[in-house]
Amino acid sequence: xxxxxxxxxxxxxxxxxALDKGDGLVYRTPDAAYHxxxxxxARPLSDEPYGVDLVRTTYDAEGQEHQQRLTLAxxxxxxxxxxxxxxxxxxxRDQGRAGLDAEMNLVSAMPFEADEPLYLVG
Numbered sequence: 001x002x003x004x005x006x007x008x009x010x011x012x013x014x015x016x017x018a019l020d021k022g023d024g025l026v027y028r029t030p031d032a033a034y035h036x037x038x039x040x041x042a043r044p045l046s047d048e049p050y051g052v053d054l055v056r057t058t059y060d061a062e063g064q065e066h067q068q069r070l071t072l073a074x075x076x077x078x079x080x081x082x083x084x085x086x087x088x089x090x091x092x093r094d095q096g097r098a099g100l101d102a103e104m105n106l107v108s109a110m111p112f113e114a115d116e117p118l119y120l121v122g
Contacts, residue, residue, distance in 0.1 A: 007020065010093060016029050018092055020089070024037075025089040034054060034055065034056050035055050036053070036088045036089050037055050038081055049076055051071050052088065053069050054069070054100070054104075055070075056068040056069075056107045056108060068110040072088065088100070
């Protein structure tokens, strides 16, 4: 086996770029970057599910990073969740944003993740 990593890059007619350097696909648009993330349970060996999240990253005028996260699915098997991550990445690689149009619209409408803990008092 070779230690060399394979890099995949695909440019779309609308200017978007899908780039995979071997550690997961990053899909870049003029205003944001998207990637699919496996969300591990907070407690190992618990009954909590593995999540598959679509993450949208943008930067504001001051250069601060903001993330929006949409959970696409939850699984009780890590292997099933990893397979879903690969399927979503392949859809982005093959079809671009058009392949996940509904999900792209939903994630861009999600609130930004807070940098600080948020406490609600009732």
